[in-house]
Amino acid sequence: MIIAVFFLIASAMIAYGITYYLEQKAKQYKIKSFLEGKMQINFSFFHEILGAFGKGQQREIRDKFEDAGIYNRELLRYYTPIKLGLLALSVIGILLFVHETKEMMLSFMAAIITVIVIPDMYLAWRKKKLIEKNSRQLPYMIDMMAVCVQTGMTLEAAFRYLGDELKSFDKDLCYQIRKTSDAAEVKGMEAALVDLTKRVPTPQVRSFALTLTQNIQYGTSVAPVLSDLAEDFRNEQILVMEEKIGKLAAKMSAPLILFIMFPIVILILAPGITRMMTGN
Numbered sequence: 450m451i452i453a454v455f456f457l458i459a460s461a462m463i464a465y466g467i468t469y470y471l472e473q474k475a476k477q478y479k480i481k482s483f484l485e486g487k488m489q490i491n492f493s494f495f496h497e498i499l500g501a502f503g504k505g506q507q508r509e510i511r512d513k514f515e516d517a518g519i520y521n522r523e524l525l526r527y528y529t530p531i532k533l534g535l536l537a538l539s540v541i542g543i544l545l546f547v548h549e550t551k552e553m554m555l556s557f558m559a560a561i562i563t564v565i566v567i568p569d570m571y572l573a574w575r576k577k578k579l580i581e582k583n584s585r586q587l588p589y590m591i592d593m594m595a596v597c598v599q600t601g602m603t604l605e606a607a608f609r610y611l612g613d614e615l616k617s618f619d620k621d622l623c624y625q626i627r628k629t630s631d632a633a634e635v636k637g638m639e640a641a642l643v644d645l646t647k648r649v650p651t652p653q654v655r656s657f658a659l660t661l662t663q664n665i666q667y668g669t670s671v672a673p674v675l676s677d678l679a680e681d682f683r684n685e686q687i688l689v690m691e692e693k694i695g696k697l698a699a700k701m702s703a704p705l706i707l708f709i710m711f712p713i714v715i716l717i718l719a720p721g722i723t724r725m726m727t728g729n
Contacts, residue, residue: 516648517575518621528568536564579621584651585686586622588679590615591657595675604661604671605633625649638665653682 510525539560547553590611597607612627625648632641642658660678664671 513569513572513576515624516579517572518579519575520624532564532568536560539564580649580651582619583622583625583649584653586619587653587657588682588686589618590622590626591675591679591682595672595679598672598675604638604664605630608633608638653685 507525510528511522514520514522514525514528540557543553543556543560547556593611593615594607597610598604602610608626608630612623612630615623615626625645628648629641629645632644639662642661646655646658656678660674661671663669664674
């Protein structure tokens with residue numbers, strides 16, 4: 450009887466302890482959820498405030514970022530506020546520490562160029578490099594598309610498949626293909642190819658888009674044409690590389706003359722000139 454009562458009391462204490470522990474955990478979870486929700490609300494409010502700056506230019510900034518290979522759209526809301534904030538700090542620093550009018554004007558011009566112009570120049574430079582990179586990688590993508598078409602895929606299905614499979618190969622080219630695939634579902638493949646030639650305005654991309662457009666309009670067999678097109682692009686890249694190698698000798702002549710010929714002339718003439726100056 451005593452043992453049964455002992456087990457009953459022990460079971461009740463264990464049950465109470467487990468219940469108390471679970472209640473405390475539930476309370477902590479509610480407090481944590483409340484605080485995290487509040488932080489998320491505060492951060493979202495902060496994001497909305499930042500997004501209000503330059504809201505009318507969001508589309509233009511987004512296009513600049515995408516053309517430059519920056520696909521994180523969260524950075525868009527910070528671009529204009531950061532530029533304005535840096536410009537304001539620069540103006541305050543100039544007003545506090547620069548007192549002469551001429552130096553102040555030069556400092557203002559330098560601040561405007563540094564904060565406003567240089568970031569846009571950097572994005573334009575990245576866009577140019579990205580276009581060249583996409584053009585270099587295009588033959589490999591065309592070969593893969595030719596294989597997809599030979600297996601029986603339509604052009605739309607091939608674009609959709611390559612838009613998913615090219616991530617590990619080249620994320621920038623993959624983004625362009627995926628964007629073309631998404632546009633083709635909305636307004637048709639021909640219009641999507643026209644948009645592709647506008648985003649990547651190179652002769653290679655225009656030839657690729659024209660080949661696919663002719664296939665869509667006239668129903669010609671596109672797989673062998675794509676293979677020939679990829680081979681032509683590779684040969685063109687080889688010719689460009691050979692041309693650069695041929696120009697390398699002419700470009701190296703100026704450094705050779707400047708850094709090798711002049712020192713050799715000085716080394717040859719220096720002893721005689723030194724003896725003449727010393728009278729020996």
